[in-house]
Amino acid sequence: MSIFIDENTTLIVQGITGRDGSFHTKQMIEYGTKVVAGVTPGKGGQKFEDKVPIFNTVADAVNATKANTSVIYVPPMFAADAILEAADAGVKLIVAITEGVPVLDMTRVYPFVKERGARLIGPNCPGLISPGKAKVGIIPGRICTPGKIGVVSRSGTLTYEVVYQLTRAGLGQSTCVGIGGDPINGTNFIDCLDAFEKDPGTIAVAMMGEIGGTDEQEAATFIKANMKKPVVGFIAGQTAPPGRRMGHAGAIISGSSGTAAEKIQAFQDAGMGVAKRPMDFVELLKARIGG
Amino acid sequence: MNIHEYQAKEILRKQGVPIPPGEVASTPEEAEAIAKQYGSTVVVKAQVHAGGRGKAGGVKLAKSPAEAKDIASKILGMQIKGLTVQKVLVTPAADISSEAYVGIILDRASRKPVFMVSPAGGIDIEEVAAKTPEKILKLPIDTRYGLQPYQATRLGFFLFDDPQKVKAAAKIMRQLYEAFMKTGCSLAEINPLVTTPNGDVVALDAKMVVDDNELDRHPDIAAMRDESAEAPSEVQARNANLTFIKLDGDVGCVVNGAGLAMATMDLVKFYGGEPANFLDIGGSSNPEKVVNALKIITADPNVKAILFNIFGGITRTDDVANGIVTATKQNPLKVPIVIRLTGTNEEIAMKILQENGFSASSDMDEAVKKAVELAKGGKAA
Numbered sequence: 225m226s227i228f229i230d231e232n233t234t235l236i237v238q239g240i241t242g243r244d245g246s247f248h249t250k251q252m253i254e255y256g257t258k259v260v261a262g263v264t265p266g267k268g269g270q271k272f273e274d275k276v277p278i279f280n281t282v283a284d285a286v287n288a289t290k291a292n293t294s295v296i297y298v299p300p301m302f303a304a305d306a307i308l309e310a311a312d313a314g315v316k317l318i319v320a321i322t323e324g325v326p327v328l329d330m331t332r333v334y335p336f337v338k339e340r341g342a343r344l345i346g347p348n349c350p351g352l353i354s355p356g357k358a359k360v361g362i363i364p365g366r367i368c369t370p371g372k373i374g375v376v377s378r379s380g381t382l383t384y385e386v387v388y389q390l391t392r393a394g395l396g397q398s399t400c401v402g403i404g405g406d407p408i409n410g411t412n413f414i415d416c417l418d419a420f421e422k423d424p425g426t427i428a429v430a431m432m433g434e435i436g437g438t439d440e441q442e443a444a445t446f447i448k449a450n451m452k453k454p455v456v457g458f459i460a461g462q463t464a465p466p467g468r469r470m471g472h473a474g475a476i477i478s479g480s481s482g483t484a485a486e487k488i489q490a491f492q493d494a495g496m497g498v499a500k501r502p503m504d505f506v507e508l509l510k511a512r513i514g515g
Numbered sequence: 516m517n518i519h520e521y522q523a524k525e526i527l528r529k530q531g532v533p534i535p536p537g538e539v540a541s542t543p544e545e546a547e548a549i550a551k552q553y554g555s556t557v558v559v560k561a562q563v564h565a566g567g568r569g570k571a572g573g574v575k576l577a578k579s580p581a582e583a584k585d586i587a588s589k590i591l592g593m594q595i596k597g598l599t600v601q602k603v604l605v606t607p608a609a610d611i612s613s614e615a616y617v618g619i620i621l622d623r624a625s626r627k628p629v630f631m632v633s634p635a636g637g638i639d640i641e642e643v644a645a646k647t648p649e650k651i652l653k654l655p656i657d658t659r660y661g662l663q664p665y666q667a668t669r670l671g672f673f674l675f676d677d678p679q680k681v682k683a684a685a686k687i688m689r690q691l692y693e694a695f696m697k698t699g700c701s702l703a704e705i706n707p708l709v710t711t712p713n714g715d716v717v718a719l720d721a722k723m724v725v726d727d728n729e730l731d732r733h734p735d736i737a738a739m740r741d742e743s744a745e746a747p748s749e750v751q752a753r754n755a756n757l758t759f760i761k762l763d764g765d766v767g768c769v770v771n772g773a774g775l776a777m778a779t780m781d782l783v784k785f786y787g788g789e790p791a792n793f794l795d796i797g798g799s800s801n802p803e804k805v806v807n808a809l810k811i812i813t814a815d816p817n818v819k820a821i822l823f824n825i826f827g828g829i830t831r832t833d834d835v836a837n838g839i840v841t842a843t844k845q846n847p848l849k850v851p852i853v854i855r856l857t858g859t860n861e862e863i864a865m866k867i868l869q870e871n872g873f874s875a876s877s878d879m880d881e882a883v884k885k886a887v888e889l890a891k892g893g894k895a896a
Contacts, residue, residue, distance in 0.1 A: 300728060326699055326728045327621055331658040334626045350828075364828045364858065379774020381826045384858070385879065388826075405773060407623045407701075434774055437623040460777035463762075463784045464793070471758045471773025471795040473728060474623070479641050484781075501785060502778050503880050 225425025226354035226399040227374070227416070228317060228343070229293065233358045236261045236285045236294040236315065238306050240272050244321070245297035248362050249276070252295075255365040257358045261285040282306075282313040293317040295351065295360050303347055304329035311340040318410070319360050320346035327473065330408040337410060344410025348473065350380040350402035363387075363400060371396015373509060374420035376413060377432035378405050378439075378472070382460060385502050386430060393506040398426040405472025407436070413443035421451050428454045428513050430505050435461030436475045436482045444490035454512035456497035456505055459484045516725045517564040518739045521604045523721035526698055530690040532705070533683075534718045537606030546587030549605040550580040556608040559586045564744050565596040566639075573600060576608055601743050609719060614707035615674045616640050617684075619656075619691060621701040621726075627655040628695065630662075630688070632670050636707040662692040675710070683716040684708070698736055699729025748811050755807035757796060764789025765819040765890045767812035767850075769805070771796050771830045779824045779883065788887030791818045796830075805838025806845070813846065820851050822886035824879055827858025836864035840871045851889045855882035 235252070239245040240262025249272060253259050261279055262272045268280035279285040282294065294310040296303060296319065303322040310318045318337065325347045337344045345352060351361010356370035362380075367388040373395050377383040383402055390397065401416050403409055413431065420426045433440035440459065447455050462484040464470045466477040477483050491498050497508040521539050528534050536553070539562065540546040550557045561573030568574050573595050577583035583605060593600045614637035622629040633651045635643050644651055652673040656662050667688040671681035687708065695703040702724040709719050730737040742750045752759030758773065762780075766788045770776035773795050780790040792812065796804050812818055825835050835856060843852075854875040856864055861877065868875045876882050 301731065324728045326732070327701060327726050328628070328658060328696065328699060328729070331621070331627055335657065335659065362829060367858070377774070379772065381770075381772030381828060381830075382774030382778050384826050384828055385775055385778070388857070407621065408626045432774065434777060439623070442624075458778075460774050460781060463780045463790055464777060465760070465762065468760050468793075469727070470760065470777055470793055473726075475773060475777070501782055501880065 225423050226357060227419040227423050227426070228345070228399060228401065229352060229354050229360055230357045233293050233360065234258050234260045234289065234291040235360060236263060236282060236289070236291045236310075237297065238263045238282065238294055238310065239297035240264055240276065240278060241267055242297055246272070248297065251365070252359055255359045257360065260289040260291050282309045282315065286313045286315060291315065293360060294319070296320040296322060298322060300324035300326070304333050307333050307344060308336055311337045311342045316342050318342055318344045319349070319351050320344065320410070321349060321351055321361055322346070323348040325406065327406065327408050330406070334408065334410065345401065346404040346409060348406040349404030349409070350383065352399060352401040354399045355397050361402070363402065367391055368400060369396040371398065372425060372427040373397050374416070374423070374426040374429040375400035376416040376420070376429065377402055378434050378474070379432055379460065382432055382502065386432060386458075386505050389503060389506055390430070390509070393510075395506060395509060398423060405434070405474050407474040413439050414446045417443060417446060417451060417455065421453055426453065428456070428509055430509060431455055431457045433457060433459045433487055434472065434475050435459070435464050435470065435477050435484050435487070436472075438482065440487040441490040444494035444496065447496060448494040454497065454509070456499055456508045456512070457491045458499040458502060458505070459487045459491075516727055516730065516740055518723050518725060518736070519562040519564070519602070519741060520560065520721055521562055522739045523703070523723040524718075526694050526723065527691065527718060527721055530694045532687055532690045532718050533715065534721070535606055535609055537604050539602050539604055540587060541591070541602050543584040543588035543591065546603055546605050547580045547584035550577060550583035553607045557583055557605050558608050559583055559590060560604045560606070561590050561593065561595060561600040562602040562604055563595050563598045563600050564741075565598055568595060571595045598744055609709060609717060610712050612710045612712050614709050616643070616706045617688065617691060617708050618702070618704040618706065619695045619700070622655065625655045628658060630654040630656060630670055632673055634674050640706065656692070658696070661696075662689055674708075677714075679714060680710060680716055687716065687718065698723065699726050699733055700724060701726045748814060752794070752811050755804070757794060757804060757808055757811070759811060760793040761815070762790055762792050763817070764791045765817050766886050767791045767815065767818040767821040768824070769794050769796060769808050769812065769821065770824045771826065775824065775826060779822070779879070782879070782883045783822070783887055786884050786887045788890055791815055802834050802838035802841055805835055806842040809839070809842040810846070813848065813850070818850060819892070820853065820886045820890035821848070822882060823852070823854040823856065824882065825856040825858070827856065827860065830858070831860045832856040832858055832864035833860040833867060836867040839873065840867060853882050853886040853889065855879055
């Protein structure tokens with residue numbers, strides 16, 4: 225089992241003919257994901273790599289293919305419109321990879337997506353992968369292996385680092401979700417933790433947070449109150465100076481709030497395992513699942 | 516991106532917010548001339564991207580043009596929280612009857628801009644929030660509809676009883692909201708919003724932080740960036756499309772991805788070292804980015820060892836290896852380098868490095884430990 229995506233995922237790629245979109249579409253197809261349509265306005269009627277039909281609009285693509293998921297690789301100034309278009313066309317899972325989306329755009333997009341009953345992952349995220357079943361986004365498939373650990377993270381390459389170590393240690397993954405590094409994103413830690421708790425194919429969760437905001441603190445409260453499955457957490461940015469944006473738009477300590485120390489404290493208060501280094505996940509998870 | 520008080524005031528003035536006049540001076544003589552023009556007591560205010568300017572001695576009253584000159588000569592060049600004051604704002608002093616706080620902050624939890632207003636203005640709002648939360652009204656705004664007149668009125672009534680003042684304040688709320696949205700802010704503050712003895716409501720200080728992601732849309736705002744307020748290495752890095760933040764340690768770090776970059780810095784600290792910087796070379800790295808990254812890092816005299824930590828996903832590790840070889844041929848390194856790379860094209864990368872006399876490992880923990888040791892003057896590579 226897995227969360228959000230699996231072998232029944234049928235995918236539209238918005239921005240399929242762009243540089244990033246075309247590269248990653250090939251990778252997703254190679255991994256076995258059912259990419260059923262692409263969207264590039266003005267290129268409707270053409271085919272991507274002689275296989276995937278391209279449409280002018282997401283509505284056309286959904287009508288023709290009944291796709292249930294969309295992934296977005298369009299430039300930042302067009303990303304909000306692309307998300308709104310997907311939600312309006314009835315797509316239920318929208319994954320926005322684009323980095324650099326203006327945050328105020330997201331304040332309009334988020335309530336609309338929610339009202340349409342859709343789930344948004346990202347923006348500024350690596351997407352997600354249910355190993356052996358489907359990948360939507362840019363997480364390298366070869367570092368993952370099917371298994372029972374759920375992974376959720378605000379980061380890209382840090383996730384790869386941890387997943388790679390889990391794989392090498394024989395700890396396969398049910399689903400790995402990168403929720404993204406922006407201050408306002410669609411799906412947060414709690415959404416993923418809740419889904420992992422309900423997923424019979426997941427027995428434990430590895431969670432990678434970072435400085436900025438209070439999403440991890442709220443997640444810790446949720447874990448304490450609602451989760452039976454063990455969760456091991458890590459926070460990046462213990463050495464980050466306050467007031468500086470550490471690469472991710474959301475990774476910033478404002479005043480005295482959003483520090484690594486308060487997040488780690490929240491994890492400890494919730495009785496979670498706390499990884500001091502990225503390499504500590506394997507042992508902490510094994511100890512909790514009796515591996 | 517932070518902009519200065521005088522720039523934020525310019526934006527708000529255009530929006531119609533009542534703000535006393537003011538002009539910027541870069542020399543004491545200019546400050547004197549501006550004060551003479553106003554012919555009254557003036558306030559000389561340091562223009563620097565730091566809070567607590569008043570406490571640091573960067574805001575002073577001057578009763579005459581000569582005093583304005585004298586005060587400006589003391590404030591210009593002054594260090595406030597590590598930043599040198601290059602400009603002062605000279606503005607006529609106002610008679611103040613009361614001080615309030617008005618701000619809009621992009622709130623992550625509610626995913627909305629939130630108005631925060633308080634009749635206890637003029638001081639640190641975080642302090643008010645902590646000690647007397649009942650003195651703050653928070654009002655989230657749905658940006659699809661914008662600030663509604665009834666909401667602006669409600670915010671006004673939280674600050675004042677007098678209907679004339681409420682009306683004036685509500686108008687300022689709408690103007691501030693318009694400016695916040697148009698400029699692409701993540702924060703906009705008027706602190707203090709004052710009332711004068713003759714009943715006017717006036718903004719005496721303004722602060723705006725602009726979302727970096729909005730700058731492509733607003734070239735006029737992007738042009739307000741004050742590069743003299745930043746470390747030169749950070750300006751250089753931004754021009755080379757690198758995300759770089761200078762720190763005080765001695766282990767120079769080159770990493771791909773923000774999360775991994777932070778985790779690498781943390782691991783340096785974990786093993787008893789101090790990172791010299793945060794540096795993210797980003798996703799699709801080409802060798803040139805690596806060359807620029809090394810240039811910036813080696814220019815820092817504090818750096819005693821350089822650590823590469825690359826997890827190749829989209830980033831091809833052979834690109835990084837080629838960048839390291841090119842950069843070190845151009846400028847031979849004077850400090851030891853520790854290279855960790857794994858992922859896409861790892862075998863090719865390792866071969867390139869070996870052929871050019873570098874050793875590399877695929878283990879992050881080991882590499883960080885070694886870099887810390889070398890920075891402390893431990894055994895050579």
